[in-house]
Amino acid sequence: MVSNLMASTWECSDLLLENSLRIRRSLTIKQMTIVSGVALVTICIFIVIQLFHFVQQRRDDYAQQLQNVAQSVRLPLSNAVLKADIPEAERILLTLKPVGILSRAQVVLPNNFQVLHTDFPPERPVPSFIQRTFGLPIEVTVPLYSLPRPSNSQALAYLVLQVDSYRMFQFIISLISTMVSTYLLLALIMTVAITWCINRLMVHPLRAIARELETLTADEVIGHQLSLPNIHRDDELGVMVRSYNRNQQVMAGTHQHLSQLSSQARLHQPQPTEQARRRQSLENTVLTGIAQGRCALFFQPQLDIRDKRLIGAEGLLRWRHEDGSYSLPADFITDAEQNGVMVPLGNWVLEASCKVLASWRQRGITLPLAVNISAKQLQETNLLPHLKLLMERYQVRPSQLMLEITETARIDELDKSLSLLRQLRELGVLVALDDFGMGYASLSFLNRLRTLPVDLLKIDRSFIESLPEDPVMLRIVSAIARVLELPVIAEGIENQAQLDFLLSQDICWGQGYLFAEPLPQTEFEQRFLSNLPVNAAESKNRH
Missing domain, CATH: 3.20.20.450 (EAL domain)
Known part of the structure; x- marks a missing residue:
């Protein structure tokens, strides 16, 4: 009975050792995967938030520029329209062509009937989902009054100015590419830095413990004590090592006690009978056969x-x-x-x-x-x-x-x-x-x-x-x-x-x-x- 219990103890020790040293995926790979995944999700959220913020700022800038342009020609254009001086009104609209952000400038009546317009180069197409997402095109409408506004608020016509949407589209694409490349580089730096810190703090001590256990011989397993750097004596790794060392001490005491019992049993046991010898012979044959691959x-x-x-x-x-x-x-x-x-x-x-x-x-x-x-x-x-x-x-x-x-x-x-x-x-x-x-x-x-x-x-x-x-x-x-x-x-x-x-x-x-x-x-x-x-x-x- 004692020998069977000792054999079971050794078998359990070998099995635990074998399972503890079998590494299929390194902790470094796992933590880098997790950190990279969290970083990518965070980056995507930041990119979306900042993208809409910067696009809105650019929309506001373009809208303000259109307002300034419209105010610069509003008074002379109102006089030309009031006098029905079409050539003068067209000349005033032609002065807007050098403004690089415009793709449309026209004068419309209150019933939206187009009276005058200036020909700009054809606008290049912009994907429809970009237009829907960012509210393109950007345009402003400025009223042209016949008299000073306090006495008569009825406008003769309206000046409509529109920003070139393709220019806005180029800005969005450039902004996305810049932000993605910048944040991906930041994510890479953060992943490497965080992984290095975690490696130094956790993976390296665990790897040292694994290597120490891996090099143990069968005679060194019972009663073996792990060592741990001082930095980890008050954290979870320290608790794990102390628990392991305590269990090893208990196992060493148990093994010593069993060895004593086994020695006493051998001293007091009677001479084996023919049946006992036959049993021992069969046991040796079977166990040896299993070890030698005869099964x-x-x-x-x-x-x-x-x-x-x-x-x-x-x-x-x-x-x-x-x-x-x-x-x-x-x-x-x-x-x-x-x-x-x-x-x-x-x-x-x-x-x-x-x-x-x-x-x-x-x-x-x-x-x-x-x-x-x-x-x-x-x-x-x-x-x-x-x-x-x-x-x-x-x-x-x-x-x-x-x-x-x-x-x-x-x-x-x-x-x-x-x-x-x-x-x-x-x-x-x-x-x-x-x-x-x-x-x-x-x-x-x-x-x-x-x-x-x-x-x-x-x-x-x-x-x-x-x-x-x-x-x-x-x-x-x-x-x-x-x-x-x-x-x-x-x-x-x-x-x-x-x-x-x-x-x-x-x-x-x-x-x-x-x-x-x-x-x-x-x-x-x-x-x-x-x-x-x-x-x-x-x-x-x-x-």
Whole structure:
């Protein structure tokens, strides 16, 4: 027990260290992105506000210039109009042509009838949205009075002057380009300056901590203490480092205490029995095999047996022998469970399955994958966090993974794991009951089966082997599945007669040597996934 607890402590330490040092995007890039985004939004707001302000100022300047021009010719033009001296009025209007901002000068009657006008060069077009946005064109209307204004306010006519809109358009474009280039340069300077300050204040200390942790050896992890510059002793970084150092001290004390307990246990433990030695040998073999890469996943297709369409696959554990062949002894899983090595073996299978699903996802394949999980794993409290970590690390969608509870999981163990199974379902992982019929088809179990969060029943291969000569048990299991409204899949289909009988019983999903034996990953992908369309099998959800 002590050795297992120490191993768990080391495993958690290694896992935390590995996750803490995995950097996908630098803080420098993230902060520069955020600062740049905020700066750009702020710049856009300032540009819009100042643009309208400067344009309005220019409009007011032009309007004042037009008023001054109009006042300079108002009196002589009024006299010429009063005397009906058209040549004199035209001469006065012609004097306005040198004014560079004008594009129109004319005299109109009170009923808007044009009497006189001066020809100016044609005005170049201005986009309509610019005219609407900035209220172009700019013009003023000055009344021409027949008598002094106090005695008679009725105007003989009106002098209308208009500013060249294209000149205003050029000013707006020039103003926008100047402001954009100026503010973008300012934003760049601010981004670099703020990023440099944040780097010096936060990123550099964090990077130093990460490098210090990265260089730790396995012997230095327990009890390691971080150092921190004085500038950060009273802020959040200081609190984080002090908390880390405190936890490390607690872990070092715990490790020392466990080491003492382990030493005492070794001194007082009796000589190992033959069973204990066998267990230790199997444990060493399995753990060494995992470390040396002797474990492998083989894949067997799961088909809709009506049209041989691929709906999923099952990942099966295989062991590489000295001669290079792969197989799994019949009592291997049972021995692994009885001798306490099923949990690390099952964890390897889960991670290998997530790696395969990740590689398929990169190719656009979302085929569901089923893997076996034992009752021993269901008793582990860290199964759910470990599974969440794997799915997050490899970006696996929970609905792509189906956990098959193997026949070694007894009814009482399933009841103890009911809460965990429900959490798996809430996570989105599918749950199947494997080898249904071998130990499950009892009346007491059927009552409890209704409360188990199970998505699929997998008919035991022994019921398939006896088909079609002895179909009694298959019909019983099939009837139970229909009552429970659960889909079923048959495993171990080996000939056409078995296939035909299953179809006659409305069992539409199956796997077995009739379709393919368990295959290595490369061969399975070549045979079944090479022509599979992108996002295939997504519509074949087992629900």
